[in-house]
Amino acid sequence: MESTNTFRQRVYMLASKIPRGKVATYGQLAIMAGSPGAARAVGLFMKENPDLKTVPCHRVVAADGKLTGYSNGGISVKKQMLIDEGVDFKNDSVDLSTARWRP
DNA sequence: GGCCTGACTTTAG
């Protein structure tokens, strides 16, 4: 039953589906999870991030491409990780025009 | 059952 799959579970599933070199926004994951506007809730789940290997929360950025918190080192590390994956950066923000994940 | 918090988003000045 889908009841076992809570909103939180769906967010983790979607985040784990983000391909390398691409990034998604909190609002986008919220919409994909089925609750548009729950961007804040998504951020909470990323903060709890149960497994960094299954949930690449570093590939999740703000709607503006700006990097927000990161409980696994810091924004600097998150930024470097994305660059290392091939994500195009503009100053301190991700270029969603090319790095935005499209299912 | 109700209140508070939060890695967000959007609109208005």
Place this chain on the structure above:
DNA sequence: GCTAAAGCCAGGC
């Protein structure tokens, strides 16, 4: 163009 405030959703106590 930038700053400030309000709003929405889910989780925790």
